[in-house]
Amino acid sequence: MVHSARVVALPTPKVAPPAQSAVLHPLAPKPVSVLSRAVHIGKGIVTQLAAPVLTIAFLLVLWQILASSPTSALPSPLKVIDESWEIIIHPFKVGNGIDQGLFWHVTASLVRVGYGYTLAAFVGIGLGVLLGQSTLAMRGLDPVFQVLRTIPPLAWLPLSLAAFRDGQPSAIFVIFITSVWPILINTSVGIRNIPQDYRNVAKVLRLSPIEFFTRIMVPATVPHMFTGLRIGIGLSWLAIVAAEMLIGGVGIGFFIWDAWNSSLISDIIVALVYVGVVGFLLDRSIAAIGHLLTRGTAAQ
Amino acid sequence: MAYLKIDHVGISFQRGGTTTEVLRDVNLSIEKGEYVSIIGHSGCGKSTVLNIVAGLLEPSQGGVLLEGRAVSGPGPDRAVVFQNHSLLPWLTVRENVELAVNKVFRGQKSKAERRDWTRHNLELVHMAHAENKRPHEISGGMKQRVGIARALAMEPKILLLDEPFGALDALTRAHLQDQVMEIHSRLGNTIIMITHDVDEAVLLSDRIVMMTNGPAATIGEDLRVDLARPRKRLELVGNATYNDARAAVLEFLYARHRAPTLAA
Numbered sequence: 001m002v003h004s005a006r007v008v009a010l011p012t013p014k015v016a017p018p019a020q021s022a023v024l025h026p027l028a029p030k031p032v033s034v035l036s037r038a039v040h041i042g043k044g045i046v047t048q049l050a051a052p053v054l055t056i057a058f059l060l061v062l063w064q065i066l067a068s069s070p071t072s073a074l075p076s077p078l079k080v081i082d083e084s085w086e087i088i089i090h091p092f093k094v095g096n097g098i099d100q101g102l103f104w105h106v107t108a109s110l111v112r113v114g115y116g117y118t119l120a121a122f123v124g125i126g127l128g129v130l131l132g133q134s135t136l137a138m139r140g141l142d143p144v145f146q147v148l149r150t151i152p153p154l155a156w157l158p159l160s161l162a163a164f165r166d167g168q169p170s171a172i173f174v175i176f177i178t179s180v181w182p183i184l185i186n187t188s189v190g191i192r193n194i195p196q197d198y199r200n201v202a203k204v205l206r207l208s209p210i211e212f213f214t215r216i217m218v219p220a221t222v223p224h225m226f227t228g229l230r231i232g233i234g235l236s237w238l239a240i241v242a243a244e245m246l247i248g249g250v251g252i253g254f255f256i257w258d259a260w261n262s263s264l265i266s267d268i269i270v271a272l273v274y275v276g277v278v279g280f281l282l283d284r285s286i287a288a289i290g291h292l293l294t295r296g297t298a299a300q
Numbered sequence: 301m302a303y304l305k306i307d308h309v310g311i312s313f314q315r316g317g318t319t320t321e322v323l324r325d326v327n328l329s330i331e332k333g334e335y336v337s338i339i340g341h342s343g344c345g346k347s348t349v350l351n352i353v354a355g356l357l358e359p360s361q362g363g364v365l366l367e368g369r370a371v372s373g374p375g376p377d378r379a380v381v382f383q384n385h386s387l388l389p390w391l392t393v394r395e396n397v398e399l400a401v402n403k404v405f406r407g408q409k410s411k412a413e414r415r416d417w418t419r420h421n422l423e424l425v426h427m428a429h430a431e432n433k434r435p436h437e438i439s440g441g442m443k444q445r446v447g448i449a450r451a452l453a454m455e456p457k458i459l460l461l462d463e464p465f466g467a468l469d470a471l472t473r474a475h476l477q478d479q480v481m482e483i484h485s486r487l488g489n490t491i492i493m494i495t496h497d498v499d500e501a502v503l504l505s506d507r508i509v510m511m512t513n514g515p516a517a518t519i520g521e522d523l524r525v526d527l528a529r530p531r532k533r534l535e536l537v538g539n540a541t542y543n544d545a546r547a548a549v550l551e552f553l554y555a556r557h558r559a560p561t562l563a564a
């Protein structure tokens with residue numbers, strides 16, 4: 001998707017001034033100055049960035065106009081900057097209790113996601129391999145998983161609070177239980193989809209189970225795995241904000257809930273920008289790792 | 301004693317309570333260095349015969365003897381060239397062959413020798429120039445050549461070709477057939493090839509084994525092709541032996557054992 005966008009955005013070469021001199025002196029070497037090259041690259045960046053920048057600018061202006069009326073329930077962008085200036089310029093502020101800079105709130109949320117998601121990745125891939133390789137495990141566990149995976153993340157929270165009697169592990173558990181299903185299911189599908197030909201090659205070569213795992217199963221399944229891992233990280237980030245609203249403490253979710261209780265609508269909007277950007281970066285980084293590991297065969 | 305002996309082999313598959321007998325009483329003896337084609341209509345079970353020899357399928361009755369020893373399970377002594385090349389897409393051309401070489405000759409050849417042997421086999425199929433390419437970067441014919449190099453590199457006692465040229469266009473196919481004939485004459489491999497192409501069978505084989513239609517298919521006829529090697533496809537156009545062999549196979553396939561769907 002990114003690639004196609006890039007292709008569309010490629011700069012169309014306009015009439016270049018050196019072409020005229022080339023007509024006059026056909027044998028003269030084509031002059032390529034550093035400046036013209038820099039201009040060329042600059043043009044490329046501008047054409048790439050122009051569309052999103054213009055779109056964002058348009059949306060901000062629209063928002064400003066719509067929220068400018070004195071009776072408006074939500075603040076306009078300029079009002080947000082004005083009211084929340086303190087938290088915008090002090091993201092690294094260290095205060096007492098939950099009075100922390102936004103950077104620390106996001107970090108606290110990311111740490112929870114990090115624990116839950118890492119656990120989900122290991123368990124999901126492990127169980128996915130089992131389900132993919134063993135028909136018996138598939139028959140037994142698949143119906144159970146198909147039911148469990150439809151339970152909304154937050155529905156697990158009361159149960160995990162009852163079990164762990166503490167907010168932190170409960171939030172981590174919610175992240176785990178949310179992100180484990182896509183990882184597990186995609187991994188097992190990936191393993192089931194290993195072509196019989198590859199298995200036959202392995203048999204003819206008499207690869208050992210370990211050799212089969214490293215030389216065939218992992219490379220053949222990694223693209224599927226990363227599809228699951230990418231869906232999983234997205235769901236984790238969705239779930240953590242909601243879970244934190246309920247468990248409290250430092251974290252971007254509770255920050256938003258706290259701002260709502262204090263009627264600081266502008267702070268909520270700033271926090272939402274953070275949530276959106278961090279979610280985007282999480283998705284991109286998992287995609288980038290997948291791209292790197294599969295040498296470009298996984299979906300970007 | 302025959303080099304390879306397929307002895308009273310039969311196989312049945314069970315699916316949901318019904319049993320289908322695919323092969324019944326298949327007997328075939330192959331001498332060392334022979335090029336044998338198995339021909340028959342699609343669905344008759346010719347690939348099943350090959351898979352049994354390869355050890356990928358277990359026969360319900362009978363067995364396969366290679367140099368007098370019963371075959372059990374797949375192994376590199378019976379290398380298979382699969383119909384759709386089956387190269388691993390995440391490995392380069394060289395790595396695909398190397399995977400086989402390293403597996404088969406670990407402990408017998410040094411690292412440098414294994415590297416040279418990989419290179420040698422790629423040169424044999426004229427693919428050394430593309431050794432660092434990945435399968436998706438080369439054409440179908442080239443992939444099949446790499447598949448052949450991988451199989452040859454295992455130094456198999458018998459080479460099993462499962463419709464190796466089936467997925468190729470006519471010109472590429474002819475080119476590859478010539479290369480396989482050249483390799484066969486140079487190395488003297490024992491080869492079993494599955495095919496449904498009459499001309500291909502006559503051109504390449506010392507013997508053509510014709511299979512009856514399933515269920516319970518078996519060998520209907522075993523025809524010797526007495527044509528001197530090396531064979532040149534152009535010189536064979538008017539050759540009486542070539543035409544007789546061709547006519548015999550065609551007669552078997554289309555007069556006596558027509559495809560069941562066509563006969564109906």
